[in-house]
Amino acid sequence: MENSKELRTWLDDMALPHPLVIAGPCSAETEEQVLRIAHELKDTDVNYYRAGIWKPRTRPGNFEGVGAIGLKWLKKVKEETGLKTATEVANRTHVDLALEHDVDLLWIGARSTVSPFIIQEIADALEGTDKIVLVKNPVNPDLSLWLGAVERLHKAGIKKLGVIHRGFSTYEKTKYRNIPEWQLAIELQTRFPDLPLINDPSHITGKRDMIFDVSQTALDLNFDGLMIETHHDPDNAWSDAAQQVTPQKLVQIMKDLRIRKETDEETEYKNSLSNCRAQIDILDNQLIETLGKRMKVADQIGELKKQRNVAVLQTNRWNAILGKMILEGESKGLSEEFVLKMFKAIHQESINHQEKIVNAAKAEVVQK
Ligand code: PEP
Ligand code: MN
Numbered sequence: 001m002e003n004s005k006e007l008r009t010w011l012d013d014m015a016l017p018h019p020l021v022i023a024g025p026c027s028a029e030t031e032e033q034v035l036r037i038a039h040e041l042k043d044t045d046v047n048y049y050r051a052g053i054w055k056p057r058t059r060p061g062n063f064e065g066v067g068a069i070g071l072k073w074l075k076k077v078k079e080e081t082g083l084k085t086a087t088e089v090a091n092r093t094h095v096d097l098a099l100e101h102d103v104d105l106l107w108i109g110a111r112s113t114v115s116p117f118i119i120q121e122i123a124d125a126l127e128g129t130d131k132i133v134l135v136k137n138p139v140n141p142d143l144s145l146w147l148g149a150v151e152r153l154h155k156a157g158i159k160k161l162g163v164i165h166r167g168f169s170t171y172e173k174t175k176y177r178n179i180p181e182w183q184l185a186i187e188l189q190t191r192f193p194d195l196p197l198i199n200d201p202s203h204i205t206g207k208r209d210m211i212f213d214v215s216q217t218a219l220d221l222n223f224d225g226l227m228i229e230t231h232h233d234p235d236n237a238w239s240d241a242a243q244q245v246t247p248q249k250l251v252q253i254m255k256d257l258r259i260r261k262e263t264d265e266e267t268e269y270k271n272s273l274s275n276c277r278a279q280i281d282i283l284d285n286q287l288i289e290t291l292g293k294r295m296k297v298a299d300q301i302g303e304l305k306k307q308r309n310v311a312v313l314q315t316n317r318w319n320a321i322l323g324k325m326i327l328e329g330e331s332k333g334l335s336e337e338f339v340l341k342m343f344k345a346i347h348q349e350s351i352n353h354q355e356k357i358v359n360a361a362k363a364e365v366v367q368k
Contacts, residue, residue: 177206
């Protein structure tokens, strides 16, 4: 697949004055719920009304979606509110039923994108239609798998394509439900600048309070739109309760977001600048996180040294690290002076951490 303007014609043709907005509940629960939320979103910036009909749940036994009956409710949404509709499809039957009920936009979920078999089945079922299809990133941070899914759809003749960045699962405890790994989305954007890129802050954060900040970062990184889970009674939603916002809150978020329009040279300069700044912010956060992790390991070393009564400062080891890092730094365009200064500071902090542990042990001995 090559980058081409054609990839984004469907979005450009909408000529939106703001990012594309896809909003609605995680799951369709009842006809009343689906219609109520749709009516509350009717006169807002929302472009597509989303509702999951078939829900991919990580563990069995949770609410797995209302099934095909929900498609009738989505049809009613369109008739009563004029909102276009969107749902997730994960196999041929879902596609056939969604087409039958005239759903306007289909998305492929993160758990499906990991499986080329499923993607091929969906692509075959969609051949010859002109639906908009958005591919969520796979649950694991693998750009080829993500792009591979887009390519399969493109090969099946689907022209109205786009991708949704919903974050990646990780074994580590983080403040996110799915870590954003922004650099992957940035790389995808660099390779396919014309492929519409939508952010899903709901599944990235897992918490409604964090949705605004992640949305703002996405817009600063030139994302084309947002998918935000919206429910009239989020706390009592049948799935993903913690991350859904009310329609009123969604309107407020849209109002507060700094939305950039690329118009003149001055704006273009400002856009590029805020794009770079957003990237710097992400990298700085990663630096702090990595340094925090490094000091945790230093603490473990402190424990080991304490048990063996070994001196904290090990000059040989330290010189070896420095020599290696100066060379690594050079290959990345960093001056020796800078690498030295930085590692001296890191080393000092490491020693402080270890000394704290060793001294705590001495204090224990004295007390005894
Ligand atoms: C969803 O959008 O409700 C959903 C299940 O998303 P994901 O595939 O990103 O987990
Ligand atoms: Mn959800």
